[in-house]
Amino acid sequence: MKKEVIDLNKDLFVLQEELLFPANTQVAVYVSMDVGAFFALDSVTLKIDNKEVKNYLYTAREAEALLKGGVQEIYLGNLKVGKHELVAFFTGKGPVERDYKRGATITFDKGVGAKYLELKITDRVTKHQPEFKIKDWD
Amino acid sequence: MKTRVAVQHFTYRLRPLLLSGLLLTLPLATSGKNVKPDPNGLAPQDVKDLHYGDVLFYFYQDDFFDSITRLLAARQLERLPNTQGEAELLLGGLYLSLGEHVEAGNIFERLLNSNTSEAVRNKAWFYLGKVWYQRGYLEESERALRQVSDKIQPRISAERYMLLAQLMLRENRYDDAIAALSAWHGPPDWTAYAEFNLGVALVRKGRLPEAIRHLDQLGRMETSNEELLALRDKANLALGFAFLQAQRAADALPILERVRLDGPYSSKALLGVGWAESALGEFKRALVPWLNLRTRNLLDSAVQESYLTVPYAYNQLGAGGQAAEYYNSAIDSFDAETKRIDDSIEQIRSGNLLDRLLDEDKKDTLTWYWQLKTLPDAPESRYLYQLLASNEFQEGLKNYRELRFMSHNLDDWREDLSAFNDMLDTRQQAYNERVPKADAVMAATDLDAMAKKRVDFESRINQIEKSGDVAALGTLEEQQNWTRLKHIEDYLATHADDPDLADLRERFRLLKGVMYWRMAQSFRARLWNERRSVKELEASLVETEKRAVLVRRARAGMPGNTGAFAGRVAAVGARMDQLQQRLAALSERQNRYLQALAIRELQAQKRRIEVYQIQARYELAAIYDKSTQPKPRPKANP
Numbered sequence: 001m002k003k004e005v006i007d008l009n010k011d012l013f014v015l016q017e018e019l020l021f022p023a024n025t026q027v028a029v030y031v032s033m034d035v036g037a038f039f040a041l042d043s044v045t046l047k048i049d050n051k052e053v054k055n056y057l058y059t060a061r062e063a064e065a066l067l068k069g070g071v072q073e074i075y076l077g078n079l080k081v082g083k084h085e086l087v088a089f090f091t092g093k094g095p096v097e098r099d100y101k102r103g104a105t106i107t108f109d110k111g112v113g114a115k116y117l118e119l120k121i122t123d124r125v126t127k128h129q130p131e132f133k134i135k136d137w138d
Numbered sequence: 139m140k141t142r143v144a145v146q147h148f149t150y151r152l153r154p155l156l157l158s159g160l161l162l163t164l165p166l167a168t169s170g171k172n173v174k175p176d177p178n179g180l181a182p183q184d185v186k187d188l189h190y191g192d193v194l195f196y197f198y199q200d201d202f203f204d205s206i207t208r209l210l211a212a213r214q215l216e217r218l219p220n221t222q223g224e225a226e227l228l229l230g231g232l233y234l235s236l237g238e239h240v241e242a243g244n245i246f247e248r249l250l251n252s253n254t255s256e257a258v259r260n261k262a263w264f265y266l267g268k269v270w271y272q273r274g275y276l277e278e279s280e281r282a283l284r285q286v287s288d289k290i291q292p293r294i295s296a297e298r299y300m301l302l303a304q305l306m307l308r309e310n311r312y313d314d315a316i317a318a319l320s321a322w323h324g325p326p327d328w329t330a331y332a333e334f335n336l337g338v339a340l341v342r343k344g345r346l347p348e349a350i351r352h353l354d355q356l357g358r359m360e361t362s363n364e365e366l367l368a369l370r371d372k373a374n375l376a377l378g379f380a381f382l383q384a385q386r387a388a389d390a391l392p393i394l395e396r397v398r399l400d401g402p403y404s405s406k407a408l409l410g411v412g413w414a415e416s417a418l419g420e421f422k423r424a425l426v427p428w429l430n431l432r433t434r435n436l437l438d439s440a441v442q443e444s445y446l447t448v449p450y451a452y453n454q455l456g457a458g459g460q461a462a463e464y465y466n467s468a469i470d471s472f473d474a475e476t477k478r479i480d481d482s483i484e485q486i487r488s489g490n491l492l493d494r495l496l497d498e499d500k501k502d503t504l505t506w507y508w509q510l511k512t513l514p515d516a517p518e519s520r521y522l523y524q525l526l527a528s529n530e531f532q533e534g535l536k537n538y539r540e541l542r543f544m545s546h547n548l549d550d551w552r553e554d555l556s557a558f559n560d561m562l563d564t565r566q567q568a569y570n571e572r573v574p575k576a577d578a579v580m581a582a583t584d585l586d587a588m589a590k591k592r593v594d595f596e597s598r599i600n601q602i603e604k605s606g607d608v609a610a611l612g613t614l615e616e617q618q619n620w621t622r623l624k625h626i627e628d629y630l631a632t633h634a635d636d637p638d639l640a641d642l643r644e645r646f647r648l649l650k651g652v653m654y655w656r657m658a659q660s661f662r663a664r665l666w667n668e669r670r671s672v673k674e675l676e677a678s679l680v681e682t683e684k685r686a687v688l689v690r691r692a693r694a695g696m697p698g699n700t701g702a703f704a705g706r707v708a709a710v711g712a713r714m715d716q717l718q719q720r721l722a723a724l725s726e727r728q729n730r731y732l733q734a735l736a737i738r739e740l741q742a743q744k745r746r747i748e749v750y751q752i753q754a755r756y757e758l759a760a761i762y763d764k765s766t767q768p769k770p771r772p773k774a775n776p
Contacts, residue, residue: 013211019562071191
């Protein structure tokens with residue numbers, strides 16, 4: 001019985017995605033963290049083509065889930081085929097508990113298939129600094 | 139003499155009741171950590187599939203419903219090409235958490251039958267072993283757990299051996315369990331649980347001297363962790379009662395006194411301390427913990443017993459009057475309690491118990507560890523604490539809560555489905571409005587002619603390059619000036635013999651040379667610009683053609699697409715209706731089952747109180763009997 005409800009829930013989830021975010025216009029942005037010794041994430045702001053599309057404040061539980069290896073789908077939206085620019089701003093606590101704000105930018109081509117972008121927060125051990133990158137999953 | 143026999147008999151009956159209650163049914167210690175599947179290691183540190191990471195994001199927040207939904211969706215949409223094995227293991231674990239043992243077992247067995255890596259197979263055997271264990275199929279569980287090789291993460295390996303030991307204990311195979319636990323090595327935070335289980339197994343096997351070492355060590359453990367503090371109390375309680383059972387009251391006393399007064403085992407420890415003192419003939423000292431116990435909540439079985447042990451101690455001290463007073467008070471208290479239990483049973487029968495229990499519950503997630511921890515402020519609540527401690531009730535309640543959660547989840551989707559239908563209608567309407575405009579634009583756009591123009595343009599550029607026609611790429615001003623020079627040149631050509639024009643001819647030659655030189659200088663750059671324009675034009679044309687294809691495809695596909703979506707929305711809506719009905723019926727059945735469990739528990743409490751009540755009445759009668767017997771007359775001196 002529970003399995004049937006779970007299956008129905010999954011079908012509804014897929015239906016919703018295909019209806020609202022069809023592959024030909026779908027753009028999904030994810031956030032991942034690796035290690036996190038030099039950065040404690042507080043929030044992420046996303047701008048696509050100079051328009052703010054997301055401003056997300058993290059709970060301790062969510063930040064912990066990211067550190068354990070979870071990847072958050074922070075934004076799911078629609079974009080026309082063509083060139084676009086994504087700018088991400090990360091705020092949090094950097095090394096020595098100092099307030100820290102950094103940005104990362106990527107220009108990407110939206111084709112006819114779904115576009116996946118990953119905001120990667122990693123530690124640069126050699127420099128004792130966090131590093132923020134955007135990966136285009138083609 | 140008769141009374142004395144009765145008191146001794148009563149004492150004899152009371153003590154085994156208590157001891158058996160503790161030692162034989164003492165639950166095994168289980169660390170909460172060994173229930174949840176450990177996705178460490180299942181989860182890639184490096185993100186191999188974004189969608190698997192997304193599943194883990196919810197999993198790590200203990201939001202299992204979102205996690206399993208996203209996992210199934212990602213699997214259906216083939217978004218887990220690099221994490222299939224791990225994802226299947228996690229899926230099995232998630233089904234397991236929701237009590238879907240059959241589905242979980244199927245997944246693990248499927249993984250074992252497929253060509254999977256040793257690591258995945260090991261984990262599949264492990265989780266399959268867990269499925270069987272939780273369902274009570276101990277033989278199958280042991281067989282699966284023994285298939286796991288030692289090439290597995292230390293934490294999973296430790297949990298595997300712990301499970302095997304627990305399984306043996308459940309089968310009363312104490313020797314096997316002792317052997318397994320003696321050789322067990324695991325993470326430090328689990329060692330305490332293994333030590334406790336080993337100690338209990340040794341006690342049950344009658345090997346007290348060996349058990350002492352393990353339980354005593356645990357009973358002296360330095361910790362501030364609440365879970366471990368409770369385990370420490372439990373170890374002291376187990377050892378204390380083991381000593382009592384072995385007639386070693388003097389040894390039991392200091393051990394039982396280690397149990398915290400504010401901990402969950404303090405009532406039982408106080409009762410034990412009293413028994414140890416009384417076994418040493420120190421009835422006055424025994425009264426101290428027992429009188430303390432008597433001030434506590436009568437629902438606790440240790441407190442209930444103290445209602446009998448206090449007058450028993452007074453009686454032993456020869457204070458028959460006080461003993462009778464306490465027995466009378468016990469009988470009154472037991473009467474009142476029995477009445478309250480009857481009222482509560484009626485309350486539960488009237489329904490809504492579960493909804494009241496779950497009223498304060500956070501409803502937005504399904505988690506592995508969910509347990510009801512607080513009870514509503516209702517008369518029957520006080521009787522349910524014991525019920526909450528039982529696995530059967532908690533499991534049943536978790537199940538009921540899951541059904542209720544799922545029903546609410548479907549209710550939420552129902553609103554969304556209605557929005558989807560509106561959206562599809564709007565799309566259809568927009569389509570109907572836009573099609574004529576789109577058709578007009580498409581009809582007015584001759585892409586072939588545009589393509590031909592681009593080809594002509596490129597040919598012209600090629601020709602200019604080939605002929606070196608620098609003026610053809612000049613600016614408008616340059617081209618006008620060049621045309622004027624051409625006119626002058628033509629004029630000079632027609633008056634070639636006119637000597638008056640010699641000066642003009644010289645100036646013309648100079649001007650033409652300067653101008654040609656300037657245009658020739660810019661020619662390469664201008665040619666490059668023109669070629670770039672050609673390329674851009676080509677790209678724009680390709681893009682336009684692509685869009686035209688998309689427009690044509692969308693135009694043709696839209697009605698079918700909208701129709702297909704409408705069909706899917708209708709189909710899921712019908713499934714939703716049907717499942718909602720079944721969920722309601724199942725919830726009702728579960729409600730009745732849990733109510734029956736609650737009533738059964740209350741009736742058991744009532745029966746226990748009735749037994750105590752009979753004992754109290756019997757002892758009271760014995761005291762009266764003794765007091766009414768004529769005192770033996772002193773023999774007259776001969």
